[in-house]
Amino acid sequence: MSAKDSTNISELTITLKTFFGFEEVLKEELEEMGYTQIEILNRAVQIKGTWADVYSLNYTCRCAISVLVQLASFRIEKEEDLYKKASKIDWTELFDADKTFAVKGAIFSTIFRHSQYPFLLVKDAIVDQFREKGMDRPNVQVKAPQVMFDLYIREKEVVISLNTSGAPLFHRGYRESVGDAPLNEVVAAGLIRMSGWDRKTPFYDPFCGSGTLLIEAAMLALDMPAAIERTHFAFKNFRNFDHQLWTDLTENTWTRPNTMEVEIAGSDSSADMMMKAKRNLRGLGLARWVEVKPDAFLESKKPFENGMIVTNPPYGERMGVEVEELYDELGTWLKHSMTGFTAWIISSNDEALKKIGLKPSKKIKVFNGDLECSFRKFDLFDGSKKDQVTMD
Numbered sequence: 001m002s003a004k005d006s007t008n009i010s011e012l013t014i015t016l017k018t019f020f021g022f023e024e025v026l027k028e029e030l031e032e033m034g035y036t037q038i039e040i041l042n043r044a045v046q047i048k049g050t051w052a053d054v055y056s057l058n059y060t061c062r063c064a065i066s067v068l069v070q071l072a073s074f075r076i077e078k079e080e081d082l083y084k085k086a087s088k089i090d091w092t093e094l095f096d097a098d099k100t101f102a103v104k105g106a107i108f109s110t111i112f113r114h115s116q117y118p119f120l121l122v123k124d125a126i127v128d129q130f131r132e133k134g135m136d137r138p139n140v141q142v143k144a145p146q147v148m149f150d151l152y153i154r155e156k157e158v159v160i161s162l163n164t165s166g167a168p169l170f171h172r173g174y175r176e177s178v179g180d181a182p183l184n185e186v187v188a189a190g191l192i193r194m195s196g197w198d199r200k201t202p203f204y205d206p207f208c209g210s211g212t213l214l215i216e217a218a219m220l221a222l223d224m225p226a227a228i229e230r231t232h233f234a235f236k237n238f239r240n241f242d243h244q245l246w247t248d249l250t251e252n253t254w255t256r257p258n259t260m261e262v263e264i265a266g267s268d269s270s271a272d273m274m275m276k277a278k279r280n281l282r283g284l285g286l287a288r289w290v291e292v293k294p295d296a297f298l299e300s301k302k303p304f305e306n307g308m309i310v311t312n313p314p315y316g317e318r319m320g321v322e323v324e325e326l327y328d329e330l331g332t333w334l335k336h337s338m339t340g341f342t343a344w345i346i347s348s349n350d351e352a353l354k355k356i357g358l359k360p361s362k363k364i365k366v367f368n369g370d371l372e373c374s375f376r377k378f379d380l381f382d383g384s385k386k387d388q389v390t391m392d
């Protein structure tokens with residue numbers, strides 16, 4: 001029996017959450033997977049699908065933070081309505097009392113006087129239902145619950161969903177070693193998509209740190225499932241978990257190729273970071289294909305004749321270093337040493353970005369965590385067409 005049959009829901013409403021600005025690239029990723037009816041929401045996209053889709057999306061999707069399955073949507077007029085309507089959901093059908101749970105989400109409503117109160121009401125509705133049926137009551141665990149519910153309220157409209165991922169999907173499970181200011185994996189995957197990288201052009205990150213952009217690029221090029229190293233998924237703790245469906249999916253989705261066609265390389269001035277990047281690449285079996293070198297960018301030679309740079313230099317704010325000079329040198333280095341490349345640079349430091357001194361051909365506003373950033377494209381034409389590199 002498939003998970004789809006066992007829940008008796010033929011068509012699920014599946015919401016994939018993402019970061020601000022990454023909705024379009026998430027949609028594009030889903031289109032590549034074959035989904036057609038994709039609705040773009042605020043920091044999310046929505047599709048219809050089955051439990052097989054839910055498992056597969058958790059396993060393969062690079063640009064989503066979590067995969068939600070809608071349980072109920074309804075309208076409320078006052079606080080008590082939330083408890084009453086949430087009580088109508090058959091919670092005991094969804095999970096067993098020996099599993100810990102949490103209710104999280106987002107509330108944009110003037111009905112509630114305290115922002116945490118809606119979560120408490122739904123939690124009470126769940127626990128009371130187990131008790132009323134004479135069952136043990138499940139325990140709430142806020143930090144690492146086994147089962148997670150998502151509550152979204154916009155004024156009077158309420159949506160309650162199962163968070164089938166649990167811990168966010170940027171916890172890919174491949175990063176044993178983290179740098180000082182690592183890029184979020186979902187952000188890295190989203191930036192690579194935004195850059196329009198074709199997965200054939202040589203790819204280079206001269207500030208690669210622990211290697212997030214290199215790893216996400218290699219995984220994309222090889223079509224390696226994003227969550228190949230991840231073991232935790234909240235859906236495994238639901239009563240309807242279909243072990244066979246999951247095993248079939250993970251065993252049949254991907255076969256490791258013998259070679260990687262595209263060249264990917266990174267460098268970083270910190271030898272410690274290089275060790276971390278190597279360790280992370282090795283963990284995924286990518287170390288033989290992705291070359292990393294302990295070099296400051298000014299000493300770095302072109303790893304390939306031409307290609308695509310996607311990079312995340314220090315912003316200053318987070319790493320406590322003076323960076324304007326670094327960006328000034330970066331601009332000169334790009335212009336003189338990286339001709340033939342297209343460079344995409346993400347930074348939250350607008351003043352420093354100006355010091356690059358090259359005119360970006362594109363600017364995209366994105367967030368890296370809480371930091372508002374600009375993701376800028378610089379076309380570095382070869383010397384014979386130098387006049388095309390205009391100053392900002």
Ligand SMILES: C[S@@+](CC[C@H](N)C(=O)[O-])C[C@H]1O[C@@H](n2cnc3c(N)ncnc32)[C@H](O)[C@@H]1O
Binds near residue numbers: 179207211297314
């Ligand atoms: C924001 S971090 C990059 C983090 C990386 N994207 C990751 O996910 O781990 C910036 C990196 O730039 C490196 N760095 C600082 N100055 C450098 C320089 N002059 N040349 C090359 N790398 C440098 C730092 O060691 C740090 O790892």
